[in-house]
Amino acid sequence: MTDTTAPTAVLRAHAEEAYAAELAALAAADERPRPPRWRLSPWAVTTYLLGGTLDDGTEITPKYLGSRRLMEVAVASLATDRALLLLGIPGTAKTWVSEHLAAAISGSSTLVVQGTAGTPEEAMRYGWNYARLLSEGPSRAALVPSPVMRAMELGSLVRIEELTRIPADVQDSLITILSEKHLPIPELDDEVQALQGFNVIATANNRDKGVNDLSSALKRRFNTLVLPLPDTLAQEVEIVRTRVAALGRSLELPADLASLAQIERVVTVFRELRSGVTADQRTTIKSPSATLSTAEAISVMTNGVALAAHFGDGVVRADDVAAGLVGAVVKDPVQDRIVWQEYLETVVKDRAEWTDLYRACRELG
Incomplete structure (x- = not known):
């Protein structure tokens, strides 16, 4: 019989766990200005993605092999109040890049909304603990925050995978969040205001064009970056x-x-x-x-x-x-x-x- 209670190594660690030593070394060596609630400066985030050697000899392994300017644009976008949309055909490292960006900037890559045809609005906004709602009535304690809402409260990045697979009406629930930086809770006559450091990284496939096209209003709230196939x-x-x-x-x-x-x-x-x-x-x-x-x-x-x-x-x-x-x-x-x-x-x-x-x-x- 196999001892299922024995501790085992996970099949794939999160980026912030797998590369914890590199992130710690970069944080120790990083003397450049950091945007509010960022773990690293934009320079250090880019070095983490593209690799390099620190002054103390620490080797930072490259996570993305491609255009440096492309990664600089991605990092700079996240330092503004504009969300980032990584676009490209399947297999061009969009999810990989988004995970490592979140790990380097916020220290966690686990706030994720996985887009599907059945993604509900609650995944973007909030849901309710119905047992508590029925027994106590509407309250903050009965509210179940989405990953987006938790990111707003923490001032961190949230990742939205396969944005164009999400139904259009659910996509548009992001408009107020991205433009006003607050999430209304009309049931409680309340709202959640995003802390500094909050932003969104979304991914979408070129091949999915026409599945659930983004509205022009939502497109305007993203800086779009196309990740190409390798040049050579x-x-x-x-x-x-x-x-x-x-x-x-x-x-x-x-x-x-x-x-x-x-x-x-x-x-x-x-x-x-x-x-x-x-x-x-x-x-x-x-x-x-x-x-x-x-x-x-x-x-x-x-x-x-x-x-x-x-x-x-x-x-x-x-x-x-x-x-x-x-x-x-x-x-x-x-x-x-x-x-x-x-x-x-x-x-x-x-x-x-x-x-x-x-x-x-x-x-x-």
Whole structure:
């Protein structure tokens, strides 16, 4: 029998817990001005996101590999009274960036509203403890605050994930909060006024345009920042390598993470299928329906590491990544399979150094 009462390590720690030592080192070395209730200055927050070496030799690992100016704009936006909307296709690190921004600025990334088609207005405003409401009547004690309301009371950041998946009438409950910085409680003839330091980081996918478009009134209350896909093959390979290594450590996968030679192949396949042309610009190819984001490349490689660790000798080979690669590309069993087969025969087959990948993918049918 397994002892379920024994303490165990969590599968994924919150950013403020996983990088507590780095945040503490930055706070100790940070002598720059800090906005009200910020744990770090804007400079230190940006250093935390992009990495660097402090004067005492402490290494800050990069959390985001991309444009420094983009992160500076994001941090500067949060230092104003304007909310921040991170926009981009799925897998461009919007949630990852929002979590680390909240961890560095407020010391907590756990005030989150997860947007879905069924997200109620109570998730943005407040609800009621109905047992207490019936027995005692309307009161502050019977009120159940939302993450947004708690952030206003604490003067901290709150994250709203997948904003465009939330029904339009629920989205618009943010308008007063973002413009007036207070939340009316008409049932009590009262209100909650946001403390300095309060702000909102929202994320939304380009692919969700048209699901629940933001009203023009709500759009005006956000500074919108588009997170792009990595500019170069080398940059995307480094992102995948870094995240796969971190996931491998957290999952305790005994694979040789230093020799993941398959990463460049997977990333090349994804970039070519996304762009509709081969890396040498010589061959035009069809694109599948799948997004083929960097996040999906990380997933393919992590699955390959697990296969190599548990069913191989620990070295990731073409056979280990082929199944995950096919599964990532072929989402539509008819159209995407045609696109994939054409790519295998016109591109992969002609690359002599990819013979093992071609064979492994063909064996999967």
